[in-house]
């Protein structure tokens with residue numbers, strides 16, 4: 001056998017996509033001695049990690065994609081550490097609720113002013129609810145960080161069940177589900193139980209929540225520096241993958257027209273929503289082909305509002321999620337606390353998903369500001385007077401992602417294994433192939449796995 005790293009030095013790997021998954025795979029492969037070229041359709045790296053700095057005052061920024069890093073995401077934190085990135089912690093605080101048209105603050109131990117709760121739920125805190133309805137079932141499901149998740153019989157029992165129905169089955173009332181969705185997002189009425197529970201178990205010890213100082217895009221930008229910008233070809237749209245026992249060839253269009261590149265191996269780290277439009281010769285296995293066609297990306301719509309002041313603080317409202325509602329603005333996330341030191345303006349976003357995002361995205365882009373402000377002023381009446389700048393984004397309309405993050409739907413558990421399975425010399429990375437789907441950690445974990453799979457083939 002050749003010495004470790006020696007054989008690899010002659011081997012070339014093409015990586016499709018310069019999101020965190022593709023960049024992580026490229027970086028790991030280089031460290032194993034492979035020569036790597038990354039092909040990226042956008043004119044920037046980072047994919048769904050994207051910090052917008054234009055259009056806001058006082059050097060403030062908005063996170064259009066990933067916002068937060070849980071303290072249990074050790075792979076993400078490890079990369080931040082290796083790359084010398086500093087973190088800021090999101091402060092804790094009390095949110096405002098706006099449910100059934102009622103605006104209220106809620107202290108633990110107080111009765112919820114929401115009609116239709118069971119007697120037991122009336123004073124149940126969100127923490128108590130989590131312990132009783134969710135944490136109490138962890139043993140039954142198993143741990144997705146280990147092999148053998150879910151435990152035997154669990155797929156048969158829960159695969160067909162949407163997560164909100166799982167909570168109903170465990171006795172949650174419709175009224176408490178409104179409170180829970182206002183806290184966790186409206187996708188609970190679409191995502192499958194196994195996917196949600198896998199994520200709950202994986203992140204069960206989550207305490208603090210972080211942001212990368214200056215913007216989360218520092219992470220992909222710094223990995224790209226390590227990979228070497230000469231090895232990353234931007235504005236290249238991949239249109240065809242050919243693969244056989246001897247190697248891979250990729251066709252793409254870019255500034256120089258249509259081109260091809262060949263290599264020994266391929267890491268496919270583009271979302272399945274865009275891989276659908278790429279010709280594959282010969283076709284991948286039947287379950288991979290079906291997975292590429294059927295994988296679902298949840299939509300997310302955002303309305304970013306920079307405000308003159310952090311007016312909510314006068315009511316002692318604070319934290320990352322400052323408003324939790326059952327209305328079209330869904331939740332208001334507060335990124336003010338991680339803005340550049342000394343800047344005093346507010347930076348908040350209406351963060352919609354699921355049906356709320358679809359409704360928002362159905363509005364013409366030029367009308368989304370009015371739609372967003374009208375929804376927010378129902379519970380923050382000062383919002384129009386406070387607004388300094390506005391920006392909107394709909395992830396379903398993003399041509400390079402066509403959605404925000406993977407939700408495994410009911411009856412789709414089969415897709416998990418199908419997404420990540422290698423096809424000959426092609427390996428697959430991306431949040432959609434990871435236990436941590438929908439997280440930067442999922443992208444990183446998958447990139448590292450894809451690199452390991454290639455090394456194991458050699």
Ligand SMILES: Cc1cc2nc3c(=O)[nH]c(=O)nc-3n(C[C@H](O)[C@H](O)[C@H](O)COP(=O)(O)OP(=O)(O)OC[C@H]3O[C@@H](n4cnc5c(N)ncnc54)[C@H](O)[C@@H]3O)c2cc1C
Pocket residue numbers: 016017018019020021022039040041042045046047048049064065066067068069236237238239269270271274275278300395400401403404405429430431432437438439440441442443
């Ligand atoms: C609204 C939103 C909120 C989120 N919040 C968080 C959060 O708070 N915390 C967290 O950790 N994660 C969050 N995430 C998830 C996180 O951003 C993603 O899981 C992660 O960035 C995905 O990385 P990826 O490399 O798998 O995919 P991507 O980032 O999508 O990278 C894929 C790359 O492939 C490129 N590409 C696509 N098609 C082609 C083609 N045909 N040819 C060439 N290139 C192509 C794309 O341009 C893209 O750059 C959020 C995501 C969104 C959208």
